[in-house]
Amino acid sequence: MNPIIVNKLAKSYEKVNALKGISFEVEDGELFGLIGPDGAGKTTLIRILASLLLPDTGKASLVGNDVVKDFHEIRKIVGYMPSRFSLYTDLTVQENLEFFAGVFGSTIEENYYLIKDIYHMLEPFKGRLAGKLSGGMKQKLALSCALIHKPKILLLDEPTTGVDAVSRKEFWAMLGKLKAEGITILVSTPYMDEASLCDRIALIDKGEILSVNTPKGIIALFPQKLYGISTPNSFSLLNHLRTLPICKDAFLFGQEIHVTTSNSNITCESLHDLLSNSGFTNSTVTLIEPTVEDCFMQLMGNNR
């Protein structure tokens, strides 16, 4: 039986349908990513799994424990890290760790090997108040506190939001190590570039799951050819592309425009010629490999 099973889970608040009956399973020892924009329902889902919210309908279980009935059991085996920094800012790094270890009836020494790498980075600051740490350090401390009782399942809600690029990288490296310890990890993130670091991902938008697959699998399922166009005046080109009948979708990714077409006869050359004729002479067109973000945009477009 898979450690995380979500079956037709639905939850609505007063005005919003946060989850519209979603289902998926996370396999043992997997690093599973929940990818979607703000308001997609990620936090609601994780809170239901952490037994903090009750679903309206549907079922979910963690290692065989129902999130509604067996919430006592769940709270012993889950490590949970909310999206907002939720440690005691007036306690030091060391005191926070000691406290959370104590809460779970454990000690820092008992599971030190789990947090060793992270704690190593925090060690120089162990006497500092948690409120005075940098964003990246805070997240590392929060992760340490969520790990201190050696949970079977780790639920991380947007752990890298508001964290600098280097710290994000370090954070994901740590998740990789925890996975190697056999901990099943469910992590949500709005950053598409983090998707490729997961074993499998679920793309979620407006309370619905668009696709569940490996990052590669999701990319392989991208239905059309994708063209990348670089040009100095990308905004006017983007507007122009969107008026063309052959253009299916066009999005700006940084400096580059990603375009799909509904016409399979189009090639790089013909697209380039088409643009040159419209006055966009100094643009380069190449066939590119889609990213998870492209897939997401495409799936989101289908969903609307």
Added chain:
Amino acid sequence: MNNSKPNKFWGFALKEFRHIFRDKRTLLIIFGMPIAELLIFGYVVTNEIKDANIAILDKSGDYLSQKLTSKLASSGYFIPTTYLYSENEIEPVLRSGKAKMVVVYEPNFAEKFFREKNAAIQIITDASEPNTASLLANYAGSIINSFASENGANELRSSPIDIRVRMLYNSELKSVFMFVPGTMALILMLLTAMMTAISIAREKELGTMEVLLVSPLKPSHIVLGKVLPYVGLAFINALVILFLGYTVFDLPMRGSLALLLLVSFVFIILALSLGIFISTVSKTQQVAMFFSMIGLMLPTMLLSGFIFPIENMPLVLQWLSALMPPRWFISAIKTIMIKGEGIAYVWKEMLIMIGMIVFFLTLSIKKFKVRLS
């Protein structure tokens, strides 16, 4: 798992102590407020009479009237500041506020006192402050009576019925007897109830409650761990207040100290259970603060008998005051401290307070949410 339980619990209490001792404002409130409040109530909000200015109109001017005047002056309650020479001066001196009371001796005071056994003294008070006026008249009356008997007027009968008022337990009508129990109730109530309510609400506000909920901690662990430090601090405060009352304000300690501390302890637990209850119904610190202030402070001041005597309240308010926890505490500690009675006279108050504790705790545990929203 069992032997790690105290560990969990003490860890929580330790964390709570750290919160309190790291926050200078909290610390100031906990230890500064009781002392400040006690001193303010003690020195400012006092309704006892001391050194009241009086005027004397001595139409006799003999040795006996002068002796009585100096006795009044030496009592500590009165200072004869003005000496009048005619009846016409009485009103202006009261009106101007130079004197609160005028004492008038009839002519030939000593002669009438010894020969006719009937000498008259007129006491005129400024009753625009009725409480003060009647207090002054009472004081003067009792001083004059004792003066009369000292001077061999035992057989003297000025009226067929001799009324002798004795103010039992608080013969000097000292307001300290009133405000120390009241202040103690107010401080313990505010401190313990408000601080616990706020500290639980703070965890909700900061999101740490979310993490605590997703842990094997039971609600009772969370609540007891939160509350324990405040029990200790409130108890220390109770001791400080009693000590100050005893040393600075000469509060008597007639009953058993152990019983007094037991009653205080029960009241502290009651205040805490109220605080826990408030925290279960308030989501933010502000709301908790508001509930504590409006819900606890005002009723404590107004309806507990602290400032206004319960007997003088309209019936509806008297019923309402029966619901106020501090009322029973104040009544119990007065019985112990001032009347010196034992458990036999305070068991009713104790039972009522314990009943309230059970009520609020049950309600809080029922209302405590093991989930968000």
